[in-house]
């Protein structure tokens with residue numbers, strides 16, 4: 001069944017009940033869609049020693065082996081998922097996917113990892129590699145430095161014992177199945 005309206009200002013509550021039910025069902029299937037997108041990062045290495053898919057898995061593997069919690073490991077797994085859709089601001093894509101489900105400081109970490117990672121290459125472009133120091137007093141600073149320095153910038157090694165996606169899948173499912181934080185998502189339809 002489809003809604004009876006052709007424009008929102010003619011819609012009725014039963015239209016929205018149907019749409020809302022379909023939306024909630026569709027939302028349940030987000031993990032396979034995220035995986036399908038991660039899968040798009042396989043193949044072309046863009047000149048790096050490994051493709052972005054392997055890089056994401058390797059970053060998550062290093063995070064796990066360093067004792068990071070599940071949410072942080074999932075952040076590591078998805079941190080570069082936006083590389084093909086938003087090559088100039090890819091961190092925003094991972095941040096948008098994770099925002100309803102993760103701690104605001106982890107969200108801050110994902111959103112800023114591009115700039116913090118720049119410590120390792122910005123000087124080659126004649127840019128200030130220390131620009132992340134502008135955020136030294138931010139509560140997310142230390143975790144973002146650790147993420148970039150220990151797990152992200154080190155994860156371009158084709159010989160590293162990288163764990164497969166199947167290892168991380170249950171973690172991804174658990175994190176994305178969390179109830180969205182207040183302010184994200186929609187409440188129940190009001191029938192009266």
Ligand SMILES: [Fe+2]
Nearest residue numbers: 055079080152
């Ligand atoms: Fe990365």
